[in-house]
Amino acid sequence: MPPIARRALLAAPLLALPGRGQAQGQPPLVLSTIAMIGEPARRLGGAAIRAETLLGEGVDPHLYRPTRADLARLLRADLVLHHGLGLEGRLREAIERAAAAGRAALAVGESIPREMLIFPEGPNSPPDPHVWMDPALWGIAADAIAARIAALRPAASASVNDNLAAFRAEAAALDAYARRVLGSIPPERRVLVTAHDAFGYLGRRYGLEVQGIEGISTESEAGVQRIRDLVELLVARRIPAVFAETSVAERNVRALIEGAAARGHRVVLGGSLFSDAMGAPGTYEGTWIGMLDHNVTTIARALGGEAPRRGFQGRLSA
Amino acid sequence: MWEALAFRAGHNAAVVALGCIVFGLAAGAVGCFVLLRGRALIADAAAHATLPGIAAAFLLALPLGLDPRALPWLLAGGAVTALLGVVAAHALASSGRVKDDAAIAVALSAFFGLGAVLLSVVQALPVAGQAGLSGLLLGRAAGMTAADAATMAAVAGIALGLLLLLRRPLAALLFDPLQARLAGLPAGALDAALLGLMLLVVLAGLPAVGLVLVVALLIVPAAAARLLVVRLPAMVALSAAFGAGASHLGVALSASAPGLPTGATIVLVALAGFLLALLLSPRRGLIAAFRRQAALMAAARAAAR
Numbered sequence: 267m268p269p270i271a272r273r274a275l276l277a278a279p280l281l282a283l284p285g286r287g288q289a290q291g292q293p294p295l296v297l298s299t300i301a302m303i304g305e306p307a308r309r310l311g312g313a314a315i316r317a318e319t320l321l322g323e324g325v326d327p328h329l330y331r332p333t334r335a336d337l338a339r340l341l342r343a344d345l346v347l348h349h350g351l352g353l354e355g356r357l358r359e360a361i362e363r364a365a366a367a368g369r370a371a372l373a374v375g376e377s378i379p380r381e382m383l384i385f386p387e388g389p390n391s392p393p394d395p396h397v398w399m400d401p402a403l404w405g406i407a408a409d410a411i412a413a414r415i416a417a418l419r420p421a422a423s424a425s426v427n428d429n430l431a432a433f434r435a436e437a438a439a440l441d442a443y444a445r446r447v448l449g450s451i452p453p454e455r456r457v458l459v460t461a462h463d464a465f466g467y468l469g470r471r472y473g474l475e476v477q478g479i480e481g482i483s484t485e486s487e488a489g490v491q492r493i494r495d496l497v498e499l500l501v502a503r504r505i506p507a508v509f510a511e512t513s514v515a516e517r518n519v520r521a522l523i524e525g526a527a528a529r530g531h532r533v534v535l536g537g538s539l540f541s542d543a544m545g546a547p548g549t550y551e552g553t554w555i556g557m558l559d560h561n562v563t564t565i566a567r568a569l570g571g572e573a574p575r576r577g578f579q580g581r582l583s584a
Numbered sequence: 585m586w587e588a589l590a591f592r593a594g595h596n597a598a599v600v601a602l603g604c605i606v607f608g609l610a611a612g613a614v615g616c617f618v619l620l621r622g623r624a625l626i627a628d629a630a631a632h633a634t635l636p637g638i639a640a641a642f643l644l645a646l647p648l649g650l651d652p653r654a655l656p657w658l659l660a661g662g663a664v665t666a667l668l669g670v671v672a673a674h675a676l677a678s679s680g681r682v683k684d685d686a687a688i689a690v691a692l693s694a695f696f697g698l699g700a701v702l703l704s705v706v707q708a709l710p711v712a713g714q715a716g717l718s719g720l721l722l723g724r725a726a727g728m729t730a731a732d733a734a735t736m737a738a739v740a741g742i743a744l745g746l747l748l749l750l751r752r753p754l755a756a757l758l759f760d761p762l763q764a765r766l767a768g769l770p771a772g773a774l775d776a777a778l779l780g781l782m783l784l785v786v787l788a789g790l791p792a793v794g795l796v797l798v799v800a801l802l803i804v805p806a807a808a809a810r811l812l813v814v815r816l817p818a819m820v821a822l823s824a825a826f827g828a829g830a831s832h833l834g835v836a837l838s839a840s841a842p843g844l845p846t847g848a849t850i851v852l853v854a855l856a857g858f859l860l861a862l863l864l865s866p867r868r869g870l871i872a873a874f875r876r877q878a879a880l881m882a883a884a885r886a887a888a889r
């Protein structure tokens with residue numbers, strides 16, 4: 267499969283259209299790879315930029331293979347905001363091509379200081395890329411995004427700074443809410459079992475033990491032993507719920523529920539969490555704040571904690 | 585390890601083991617006929633040609649309001665394009681313009697390429713669960729539910745039952761086509777039936793070992809059995825037992841050691857068994873060949889003395 271995608275890339279024209287948007291008097295085009303970057307960028311830039319996102323709702327960035335059209339969009343952008351930290355495994359080549367063609371690019375996730383990252387397999391291994399799960403870390407990323415947008419449109423830097431202040435205040439409120447509702451889960455049940463290892467930063471910040479069926483990337487396949495171990499954990503700690511993810515197959519999670527049921531312990535599907543992709547654009551769950559609100563509220567309620575059904579701003583659907 | 589082999593390593597391990605064992609049994613048995621009839625390449629092409637059908641079934645399920653992740657639905661889609669792929673290869677070969685193996689290779693790459701394109705459409709869709717599709721490429725046996733295993737075992741079981749019914753005419757087709765024709769057995773229909781059996785096995789194996797490795801379990805046990813025994817009934821029995829045993833051992837290993845993906849482990853166990861057969865085969869084995877060589881040299885020395 268990758269060779270086919272690569273051939274498609276090589277066949278794409280080497281044209282880089284320099285700053286087309288600006289030349290025509292339109293605001294500059296800021297193209298983000300994932301919505302967790304794109305939505306905050308749109309909010310921070312406001313009318314000073316045109317914000318677009320490459321990967322839509324429910325798309326898995328670990329596995330996504332860029333198309334020719336994607337490369338063309340990257341080559342048209344005035345600023346490319348990608349995540350880095352190894353998240354967009356197969357997009358990297360296309361982003362490097364865009365950067366080589368003179369497009370400005372920022373690896374947003376890599377603006378976070380290294381010592382704040384989690385290295386699950388030791389300090390020389392790749393970091394866990396899912397940093398948007400921690401509001402404090404993603405606030406640092408928002409600072410970096412705002413700085414680049416302000417540099418792109420110096421005339422708008424005052425409004426970008428105002429937007430950043432409002433964004434960070436809302437993130438701080440979300441952080442306090444998450445600490446409160448996740449802290450209300452009975453201590454022995456503070457275990458989050460999900461389809462893949464996307465919640466390490468959430469767990470670290472709020473004191474949850476996190477177990478993903480698959481590894482950090484959805485490219486790794488779980489063996490039977492992993493399923494057995496997790497069923498054992500669910501039964502031994504009487505954990506009431508496991509969670510699916512919107513961008514990852516649900517099959518493994520269903521196998522866990524079945525395995526626990528065979529041992530006489532009832533586990534329910536606690537809901538679908540947003541891990542690597544968020545809700546539909548234009549909805550509250552389609553914002554980074556709403557995505558985290560949804561996750562935190564769903565987890566707290568399914569594991570026996572106290573949380574309002576509609577989240578910390580009363581804006582969640584459901 | 586021992587508890588996994590005895591089906592006592594928990595519900596999930598037992599479900600995965602049972603599903604894979606029935607599949608291994610059918611793959612080993614059907615594989616003998618596929619191998620002896622010279623259809624191994626076609627089997628590979630058919631397996632790869634399931635990809636566009638699976639992706640298309642996923643895409644079609646959305647407007648039809650079906651669950652796009654339902655395994656029987658995806659497998660049905662895969663069956664359709666696998667059949668089309670084989671028919672295309674056959675048509676291309678019988679046109680006489682390209683050789684058989686080239687025709688098969690063209691069909692394989694065309695259908696697999698089409699599948700890759702469709703997958704890249706699927707991956708950009710705003711629906712959950714596309715990740716389940718890439719699981720069918722390399723298999724995702726560990727997360728098998730009882731319903732998945734039942735689907736897999738049912739398809740494999742049907743293939744096995746049909747093989748039992750057709751074993752005599754199929755054997756005639758393999759060893760004495762002329763005799764078969766004289767007895768009124770239509771070779772074309774029998775070849776089509778063998779193709780159908782092969783397709784059933786490929787489809788049964790997709791969820792466990794994926795479309796890249798499924799052919800290995802069709803061909804490797806048959807090739808190993810061929811090294812060890814001569815007569816067809818013995819070869820089929822041995823190959824089926826080998827396929828089932830490799831599946832069982834592979835699942836048990838994956839259930840007992842960390843980080844062993846189930847499908848790939850099964851295939852590696854089967855390959856290890858094949859190497860063993862290659863060493864030990866009484867007629868074509870490496871050890872037997874070495875012995876014969878040594879005996880020849882001893883005889884030559886004795887004659888020279």
Ligand SMILES: [Zn+2]
Binds near residue numbers: 396462464483484542
């Ligand atoms: Zn992830």
